[in-house]
Amino acid sequence: MTAALHIAATLRCDVLIIGAGGAALRCAAEVLEQMPGASVYALTKVSHPQKSHTSTAQGGLAAVDPRDPLDSTLFHMFDTWKGSDCTADQNVVKLICESAWEQILWLENRGMHFSRDREGRLSKRTFGGHTRNFGEASVYRAVFEADRTGKGIMDTSWGETLKNGIRFFNQCIAVELLIKDRRCGGCIAFKQKDGQFVKILAKATVIATGGSGQVFRVTTNCRQNTGDGLALALQAGLPIMDPEAVQFHPTGIVGPGILASETLRSVGGILRNRDLEPFMVNYAPKMKELAPRDLVARAIESEIREGRGIVNPDHNIPHVWIDLRHLSDDVHEKQIPEVSSFFKRYVNLDTKKDLCPVRPSNHYHMGGIPTNAFGEVQDGDQQIIGGLYAVGECAAASFHGFNRLGTNSILELITMGKLVAERLIPYIKEEYGKHQDIAGDRFAARFSTYMEATGSESVGLIRNAMRTMMTEKVSVFRTEKTMNEAIEDLAESYERAHRAPLACRDLAMNQELLNRWELDNLLMVAMAISQAALHRKESRGAHFRDDYPERKDEFNYHTLASMVSFPTVEIGRREIDMSLFAAGGEHHEKFDYIERKY
Known part of the structure; x- marks a missing residue:
């Protein structure tokens, strides 16, 4: 079978981008x-670039207008650093925050339809963790296109690439x-x-494959987000x-897990428990619903753990409510029309009249x-791999540290997308940027294993059980016991996967083969x-350990996890950049x- 898995053609290009979402485009x-x-x-893994997950981003992107008398880039930098639980790299924070408004203008000048106020200026909304005067009060910093900002970015960037001659696969x-x-x-x-199989030789290669949300059963992520770039x-x-x-985003719609945007809280939505008490005042007295996502997610899970949740009769899942009934018709119809339609479509609720069920849902990978x-x-020795770049959710520069602030993700996409392009252009112009023909020697053995497997296991059942x-066991709250159990379970699942045969052994349009490849990646x-979570014996940002609930200075570093061979993972470290300090x-x-504190 290995001999049959041959290279059918060799293609050459200047720049190869693996992915076609917002950062890639x-x-x-x-x-x-x-x-x-x-x-x-x-x-692109999907049938069309517009199917990329960036298109589902709803709320907005943070950027400080230099003419804003109430805000400053320094405040945005501080919020990002504090929100990251002091784990973002400060050189990256400075670079992205200072580049933000330039990218808003780039999008607007190329036709993105940002929402505007009655005076014709770009509208802004506030999001969790974004403040003025170093935490004094919430600030209106995020520009947006209704509640479908990601779609606007995709439409705009896609059009720019098409008119200049990109080739999509x-x-x-x-x-x-x-x-x-x-x-x-x-x-x-x-x-x-x-x-x-084709070999694509490129002077520069950019990995932009997006997230890994399908590792978890309850997730806001699209079906294709299986961590492919990380596994690669x-x-x-x-x-x-x-x-x-x-x-874990605080407000996933109970049932499908689909994102109910942070916009709902930015426009005044209130989180309520079983007794209809607005409970966020007990967890973040100043910021309340507008605290960073990790704090709000833990607050919701804590309410549920302590018996103040509501069990959904259709899904038998405990949750809390988000109350939008007091908001004006104008807010419902102009600022949150798409999210309101999700509640109507998936759980048959009218946001103007009904309380809406939400609970945390896996959302984003900061790593x-x-x-x-x-x-x-960079490799494990922090040496640069020439001609190789990564951008978007699959990359870690690190702008987000251990907790991403809402609206900072699509800001990172457009700023880092530009910065990567500016970095690789001189590289491919130099002599050492010429094509280098390297033999591929791993793919055939991997796919041969998939095609030749025998046994009675099921790829779909293994995947569902793993998620x-x-x-x-490795969700909002973690312990040594549950993570050790997870590691043992994953090792067993990996062995079971090798005993999962394919019913169809054709290569063309074989979804079962793709599912098997994705399972390895997951x-x-x-x-x-x-x-890595087992190794980090502390709580920091979205990584919370019940058995080590405090942040510890001895873990003031980035984790580097290398896989020698499954299931063996070696842990290294990279120091956090403290250049602003x-x-x-x-x-x-x-x-x-x-x-x-918030």
């Missing part, structure tokens, strides 16, 4: 603007990175429609950074492939998350390891 658009005529290929996955002597020369890709890096011998830093501030991928287990990422300027003390 912003990067591609910048390359094509600055280098007219460059050949840029983008692989739809339903195409990267199955092996081509790396030799700390240089990347492209990847081996699998074209699902044709059932063919691990298989190439590269580490992933801070895999234990997984965000990812380690890069420097310009998106260049349920991760939701139960198991690898889940193992890295669990092992070290600079010693005005307000530098705000960027020390500060207490995190």
